[in-house]
Amino acid sequence: MSEKFNVPSELPRYPRSMWRTITTLPTFPELSEDIKVDAAVIGAGIAGVTTAYLLSLEGYKVALIDAGHILDGTTGYTTAKISAQHGMIYSEFLTNYRPEVARSYYEANAEALRFIRDMVETNGIDCDFKEETAYLYTTQDDKLDSLRKEFDAYQELGIPGEWHDSLPIPVAVKGAISMPGQAQFNPLKYLKFLVEKIVENGGLIYENTTIEGSVYGKPIEAYTVDEKYRVYCNEMIVTTHYPFWNVPAGYFARLSVERSYALAVKPETSFEGGMYLSVDDAKRSIRSASLEGEEVLIIGGENHPSGKSTNTFDHYLALERFADETFGAQEIPFRWSAQDITTLDKIPYIGPLSSDYPFTFVATGFNKWGMTSGTLAGLILRDNVLRRSNPHMDTFNPGRFNDKSMNQNVVTTLKMAKELIKGKFSGAHEKISNLEPDQGAMVRHNGKKVGAYRDPEGELHLVDTTCTHMGCETAWNEAERSWDCPCHGSRFSYNGEVLEGPATDPLERIQE
DSSP: OOOOHHHHHHHHOOOOHHHHHHOOOOOOOOOOOOOEEEEEEEESSSHHHHHHHHHTTTTEEEEESSSSSOOOOOOGGGGGEEOOEEESHHHHHHHHHHHHHHHHHHHHHHHHHHHHHEEEEEHOOOOOEEEEEEEEEEEOGGGHHHHHHHHHHHHHOOOOOEESSSSSSOOOOOOEEEEEEEEEOOOHHHHHHHHHHHHHEEEEEEEEOOOEEEEEESSSSEGGGGGEEEEEEEEEEEOOOSSSSTTTTTTGGEEEEEEEEEEEEESSOOOOOOOOEESSSSSSEEEEEETTTEEEEEEOOOOOOOOOOOOOOHHHHHHHHHHHTTTEEEEEEEEEEEEEEEEESSOOOOEEEETTTTEEEEEEOOOOOOHHHHHHHHHHHHHHHTOOOOOOOOHOOOTOOHHHHHHHHHHHHHHHHHHHHHHHHHHOOOGGGGTTTTTEEEEEEEEEEEEEEEEEEEEEEEEBBOTTTTTOOOOEEETTTTOOOOOTTTEEEEEEEEEEOOOOOOOOEEEO
């Protein structure tokens, strides 16, 4: 094991989301009885909240249920850009699909942006909503041709955009593409308004309530852990980021999971505005935000497959160096990370879970663009439930199929098998006696490989590191004090509690 990492004074020792810290959200009770509703929405991120809000407007009795606290998943740990500019996606879509599919993807995300803008303006939501031009750029010569190809895709599809040889910020670029009329906001202030409206419209919201499975019928019976309580519903919508009920349609083999990082930085130099994303090997995301009346920059990037990083603090340090070299890092009040899920073809799955379950719907695989994708998920899922037509249903339908997706499905399954085997046969790397306070590692204990963490007070916490989802071995995440699964992205606290699904059961705790 490497020498214990010493965090520089500039970086907060513990991760905290700026959005979660500066936004006060309402709290809700656990489910404590069987209930009957028209629609049950499982998962209270932006997709679930938007779906529940829209269905409540249609007169549906809705239950919104979350295993933890509302908006405490990826939605609460985002960089919060509202944009249809999603990396070099349109040239890729034109290569793999008909132009109509790429155009539909753009129009759906543009519609989601308009929906958020209209909600903010019509209801006077104070959420720091601000229109900005989005920029896609590269500093690398070997990425320039790909970026020009993306600009050609804009022109072919009629997407507004311009080519630039420089940026308003002090980054020396080889080229850049701008997309005007995009936006940024505080997502939790915006979604807090929707949550309050759900309650006003008669909706039920439950926190700390884990839905473990369901019995399909009419009505559908969704049940909690140990089948203690049941939710009877005519329609079930699964917006749990990673579907907790994924076996019927094989979602475990159709999704990949990545972790990425962000800092809130008080810059030494002025910021000229705009939202920025590099397409370089080391991606960088930049936008401004308001913190107690002061401007801060949110610097993001450093993505890697979940559960696969030697020292996760290194990613924060890389962002700190970039921020300091580019803008000057006067202070870094917050740091946080998030988990993002990508589908086989980079288009989210939004629609019926599978053809065998026409009254159960899913939204997942937002590929780091949850603010627009989660919003359009709400719009499409509402129309699915109402059996109403929507021009983008086919584009995002989880049942879509092509040869490339089939090939990638096989690759994903093989990767999962490799991780499972690798984890089972890898050795323990540290002795318990060597663990310092606030340090974790895989250790050997009573002849068995277990996960160990010694907290700042010196107390030892031991867990079986086998993921309770599908049996892969989790890895220690030093920066977040968590055990992360490299197969499907489940995350557990140092004492085994579920932090993120698809796992619903905790890691087994082991007595010292």
